[in-house]
Amino acid sequence: MLRKINFMLLVIMTITITSCSEDFLETKPTDAISSADALATPDNMALILNGLHRLLYAQSQVILPGGTSTRAGNHFWIPLGDNLTGDVIHTAPANNLGWQNQTKWISHTLETSRTTEHLWYQRYHIIASANAIINRATDGSIPEDARLKEILGQAFTYRAYAYLSLVQHYAKGYLIGNPASDPGVPLLFASEAPFTSEPRSSVQVIYDQCMADVDTAIGYFQGATARPTGSADAKSQLNIDVAYGLKARIALNSGQWRIAADAAKKSRENYPIMDETDWKSGFNTTLLPEVIWGSNVITTETTFFRAYFYLMSNTFNGSQIRNNPKAVDIRLYNQIPDTDYRKDVFLKDAPNSNGSASNGEGGWDNNTNPLYTTEDEFDSAIAAIKAEYGLASGHNTHPYMHFKMKQKVPGGIEPDDIILMRASEMYLIEAEAEAMLNNIAAAQAALQPLGSERDTAYDATSFTTQAALMDHIKFQRSLELWGEGFGYTDHIRWDEGIDHAANGGSGASEVLYVDGFKQDKPSINDDWVFKIPQAEIDANPNITSSDQNP
Template identity: 25%
Template structure:
């Protein structure tokens, strides 16, 4: 596992120790700080560990973190695109350069030697390794730091570790099967290669990490939205519980309610979700948007260009969406959006155009110049409060608390169309189906439909604008919809063999 568990570069930490005094620097004169040095310094100067936590957040949007070096390798938002293609809500409608083509054909996910399977494995375990280093430096998994700032850093590290394991369970397991062995668990940076743990064991770690993170972050006032605070941790734990289902649904309901009622976030209004003639608002490009719970403020200093989520998804950015690898909404999903729903306007509706059904009205830069953004200054969204309303509605419907489910759903849909009263007449499976549909519509292109597909045990049927497998029913647990444990791991970890599905 050491080949995929890379220590985050610690150069930022060298700056962080300048307040520790010259004596410390003289007796520890190495170029980089070891784990032991970080732990020693952290007791008196939390900035040392803060630099490492900051490094984890940077890894979330850096290019090449999946080890592939391709133009689809740029952190979390890259895997959001992969997941939207796997669940088929996103269609590759034109393929000029070939990016994602084999993903949409499901040939990569059935071949463990293909490097596409290695990318998410390396990315998430790399972040886990970094989080484990922070946790170890702060005293270990079962220690609560005395310093208030170190408590907050511990909370962030544990939440980030859980976030990584959650996505690994979604990408590398067919479904939630508690007794099935799926992934190795690493909670210490010095652990050797380990065998796979069961689904129940992985989810137990996520539950423990996030529950502790929520407590540790109770007094944390973050300075930027890229940082995990209490409400981000609650949102992540709500996803974990909703995936587990059963007696965990009530806890998911409570968590989503706290985020909705106390987080201070508001549902994005119609001008924020759809271009209506004023390019100075909307576009899903500004982390300060009140409806965003978690995201990152990208600037020119971050050095992102055509290899980015914006490059792959936005026609107003100089990259693949503009140049000829078109990502569009699935035709069937587009047809399911009512004409009086403002979100219909997020997608270009002229079938004679090469831009047919791409998100011209959802994702855009301030100048809306085709191919205009060469260097990325537009932000990334990781989580927004609309998700919590939809997830709250979903778990309430599963709990047969249909009044609460309808109320949450109407709160969102009422901001997308003038009359959402039709929801009052929905119950049973029809209500559950509508919540799932609204989740797919509202969160299109944001990497959340794949998670909803698995939770709802849905069968997908591709619309006519896909380049392959049109009209074929594909159930949520079809092995083609998840990645294989990659060849690199199988070759280097004697405790793991192939056949993870």
């Protein structure tokens, strides 16, 4: 089973390498110590956890057997969530990493694609490593002190995180299907080769396992050593706040509204909502005050042109961005009040400087914006944007382009941190769950702190019915969490399809988007579900071709 899982201890070591001009540290994984040694003490187990922290963002070929340099963990999987649904708009052809194959709805519908295969194996690697810790740490051979409880809390949280990711991608959505009978993914509890799994369990069984694991994690964290504070690296570690946040996500996506609201509230307690300065600073560091969990990408990690910001940030100096600046859906932009400072990160009137732009309006000769009456005005506006945001000479500009995600070093190629969970999401989970319970006042109360921070004229009490609240919550999630990867799971939970031509149009090109331009809602459209890797079917005796998703 899982032919590509060779249990690697993912222990981190630091070695010194001499470059042409300077000495620098490179952090690499090694499997040079035995399994028994790696699991002998809580401190050794912590090294395995450090390997998992890195596995979340490393290029897969440096950690996973059979991996590829074209996928760098959550650098790829996080923006994929908004790429598949078209919440982030591509403005021109630029198909590095097969990124626009995702946009066109090609890769995740193929059982032999890198996307379907590497997401599957990366998440099962997390599960296998978590199992190794859990199985040894609970066998009674190591005293259960606060340090061991911290290790177990992280391991159980990681396992819940990986199973949730798998069931959300490779199975039908909980709320739009029949979870008691819909096939989910295999449960794996082994910590040693050959990693024999169960057959595909139902969606319900997988969600139950996620909830059981996260509840177990919370129990361990309550008696555990605390997570360090004050550094970006510290927020790579999982703690009780992360576990509560994950519990909120599990409950939200399975319709356990009371549990979702209560867990979200607990998760966000220690993380103040970002102010305008922080919100506009670029989303490039886990040090932002409301970040609950994120990957602190080590400076020597060579993701570069495989990084989240390479795919997402218009300040990154890579061909995917220079040729194809990412833009906001025009329909979302038009809903943002002028009193909401989040509107400022989207440049409605940026000139279209790209002759290859998919809307055919690139360059001065095709300009349609009445703000620019001369070519000098057009060129000056382009130059001003490049100067303000630190763009390189080769960067194109485009109407509605964004500067929400900005690099610490604009115009460079260094990979920055990946934010995985923050307080604003938890306010929105709480609000949605209360709205689904028809607790109008409670939903309004959850929305008001976030909305009033972002919008000087905000008044949550103006949304007085469940329907009005849900429409507004969908808008707030689409805006607040734009580019942070929630589009795919939100569309499935809400059973909403994709139609870039509807309601005035998103700004996307049907020629560029192909099948991704319009998709029926998930409840009637099997293409929302990722194919199980053919390699898994070929290797796993408990899964056959009849188990393949339709």
